Amino acid sequence: MQFSQKAKEHIDSCRFCWMCHHVCPIGNATGLERNTARARALGLSLVARDAIEYSEDIINNVYECTLCGGCMTDCVTGWDPVMFAKEARLGAALDGKLPEYVMTMLKNFEEKGNIYGADRNENIPEIKGGDILFFLGEDARAKGCAKVAVDVLKAAGVEFTMLKDEPNSGYSMDFLLGAAAEAKTVMETCAKTLNGYKTVVCYDPADAKVMKREYKEYGVDMNAEVVTFTEFLAGLIKDGRLNVKNCGEEFTVQDSTILARDLEETEPIREILSACGNVNEMLLNREHTVLAGNLIMNEYMPDVMEKVAQRRWFNAENAPKKATTVVTSSVADYALLATTKPEDMELLKVEEVVAKCL
Ligand code: SF4
Numbered sequence: 001m002q003f004s005q006k007a008k009e010h011i012d013s014c015r016f017c018w019m020c021h022h023v024c025p026i027g028n029a030t031g032l033e034r035n036t037a038r039a040r041a042l043g044l045s046l047v048a049r050d051a052i053e054y055s056e057d058i059i060n061n062v063y064e065c066t067l068c069g070g071c072m073t074d075c076v077t078g079w080d081p082v083m084f085a086k087e088a089r090l091g092a093a094l095d096g097k098l099p100e101y102v103m104t105m106l107k108n109f110e111e112k113g114n115i116y117g118a119d120r121n122e123n124i125p126e127i128k129g130g131d132i133l134f135f136l137g138e139d140a141r142a143k144g145c146a147k148v149a150v151d152v153l154k155a156a157g158v159e160f161t162m163l164k165d166e167p168n169s170g171y172s173m174d175f176l177l178g179a180a181a182e183a184k185t186v187m188e189t190c191a192k193t194l195n196g197y198k199t200v201v202c203y204d205p206a207d208a209k210v211m212k213r214e215y216k217e218y219g220v221d222m223n224a225e226v227v228t229f230t231e232f233l234a235g236l237i238k239d240g241r242l243n244v245k246n247c248g249e250e251f252t253v254q255d256s257t258i259l260a261r262d263l264e265e266t267e268p269i270r271e272i273l274s275a276c277g278n279v280n281e282m283l284l285n286r287e288h289t290v291l292a293g294n295l296i297m298n299e300y301m302p303d304v305m306e307k308v309a310q311r312r313w314f315n316a317e318n319a320p321k322k323a324t325t326v327v328t329s330s331v332a333d334y335a336l337l338a339t340t341k342p343e344d345m346e347l348l349k350v351e352e353v354v355a356k357c358l
């Protein structure tokens, strides 16, 4: 396993540091030292020095990171455990040492176009509209439902296109393989379709992230403007195309780690919720948010994902003013929070709040 000089520097800086161990959603859920950024770095530093083999256990540990960036955001010295975890995944792929559960997801992708092995969702309609493409994404197509989001866009009179055979954005490939040629090929195929549109509105923040960041980093040409669904929705309310009434309810935001950290977007969801009611903040909000779920990792560590989501409900329940309704725009957070929801609390997608207040 060959690491870049940059990755080696970050690994060596993290390996004896203890400062961000308290922010890791996985470490907090498992209570295991191995799930901290520092422990991962310590193992990889030994691999980088050829002191130990890039073994199955170390590789599994690399896949126990959600790449949520909590550690990186907390790091006052600017080191980046996400970067070296992704490089380590690429190394596992290049060395032919990918774990069995990753191989299964890659096989699913090859056969069905998604890592979950889900059949084509016949309930998703083909909508032919203008030069705005509403991009649902792999997770929403396989695991979720965006019917209310479609209804809200229609209520605003937005002319948009939605594809029955939508290309894969490459988010899951990037998560599993890092900057591998396979991930780039998937992104290039997607960009070819997307470049036929003026604007791409991404329902899932994960797709917006790869299109806005990784496409650029990997040299994938993307001419269409990429907008997050929350940003687009907030714009429709601001422009008066969606007339929402303030229903006086209180909403607590579960910030998507991808929106808040990777895309530095935190305010549009608050603007939407403030137009529909009042915002009651959790302690760990905006860029300090905590991940509530990752659907890819749910494929191989569901027990841990359940605990991660339960811990986020605990944060909401113990907000300075107890949250009653948690709202998120993250497909993965919603899916995991939904399966662990306490009986006395509500969970809504952001578009469901808007639909309620129309
Ligand atoms: S990311 Fe920063 S705080 Fe976390 S282990 Fe590395 S150096 Fe320490």
Ligand code: SF4
Pocket (backbone or CB within 6 Å): 023, 024, 025, 026, 027, 035, 036, 037, 064, 065, 066, 067, 068, 069, 070, 071, 072, 081, 082
């Ligand atoms: S990126 Fe997230 S999951 Fe990975 S070590 Fe950092 S805080 Fe933990």
